[in-house]
Amino acid sequence: xxxxxxxxxxxxxxxxxxxxxxxxxxxxxxxxxxxxxxxxxxxxxxxxxxxxxxxxxxxxxxxxxxxxxxxxxxxxxxxxxxxxxxxxxxxxxxxxxxxxxxxxxxxxxxxxxxxxxxxxxxxxxxxxxxxxxxxxxxxxxxxxxxxxxxxxxxxxxxxxxxxxxxxxxxxxxxxxxxxxxxxxxxxxxxxxxxxxxxxxxxxxxxxxxxxxxxxxxxxxxxxxxxxxxxxxxxxxxxxxxxxxx
Numbered sequence: 313x314x315x316x317x318x319x320x321x322x323x324x325x326x327x328x329x330x331x332x333x334x335x336x337x338x339x340x341x342x343x344x345x346x347x348x349x350x351x352x353x354x355x356x357x358x359x360x361x362x363x364x365x366x367x368x369x370x371x372x373x374x375x376x377x378x379x380x381x382x383x384x385x386x387x388x389x390x391x392x393x394x395x396x397x398x399x400x401x402x403x404x405x406x407x408x409x410x411x412x413x414x415x416x417x418x419x420x421x422x423x424x425x426x427x428x429x430x431x432x433x434x435x436x437x438x439x440x441x442x443x444x445x446x447x448x449x450x451x452x453x454x455x456x457x458x459x460x461x462x463x464x465x466x467x468x469x470x471x472x473x474x475x476x477x478x479x480x481x482x483x484x485x486x487x488x489x490x491x492x493x494x495x496x497x498x499x500x501x502x503x504x505x506x507x508x509x510x511x512x513x514x515x516x517x518x519x520x521x522x523x524x525x526x527x528x529x530x531x532x533x534x535x536x537x538x539x540x541x542x543x544x545x546x547x548x549x550x551x552x553x554x555x556x557x
Contacts, residue, residue, distance in 0.1 A: 322435030328414035337381030415492030429500025437489025
């Protein structure tokens with residue numbers, strides 16, 4: 313798989329993850345799960361914007377819902393869910409399901425081997441990791457507010473996950489990516505078709521049929537075709553082997 317194809321597949325996979333994050337946000341109430349019920353029904357509030365603001369509210373809801381879901385997926389590591397909320401099965405499903413669906417979907421479309429399936433999933437994680445870290449390290453370049461926003465992000469992530477921004481985002485993306493890679497590799501294995509061996513056995517050559525024994529006859533040299541003895545003209549039997557002529 314060339315670099316260009318890997319890059320393109322990673323971009324498409326990143327879009328897949330954005331869309332599947334909306335599923336967790338909208339139907340599994342991801343916000344309530346990660347905040348322990350502190351913030352509830354945010355998905356319902358966004359959906360109701362259409363009734364309050366008309367078409368503009370619908371556009372905001374369509375854009376904000378998957379983005380919020382994606383942000384939550386990228387900042388809450390799987391190990392945090394297992395350590396701090398081990399009994400909350402819904403939270404674990406909400407955090408891992410987008411990775412599983414995105415990696416499985418893009419692998420089913422693109423990959424034909426386990427290796428390609430795993431590399432495709434890793435490309436998704438690497439793409440989001442670069443994007444998340446790039447945003448964070450470029451913040452100080454923004455005059456006045458840049459360092460303040462960076463400090464707010466670190467403080468917010470420390471309060472939510474007990475990890476600074478860089479570590480929280482890195483572990484969340486790597487862990488989610490590895491979970492998705494397991495499913496991606498499995499789907500790639502299902503689609504794998506060996507090309508080295510055809511698997512077809514060579515057809516056996518048919519054995520030549522054994523011709524039926526023919527009665528010996530007189531040849532040009534008047535010899536018995538059975539034993540080769542010289543024949544006596546006028547005799548109906550070979551004088552050597554007794555075969556009928």
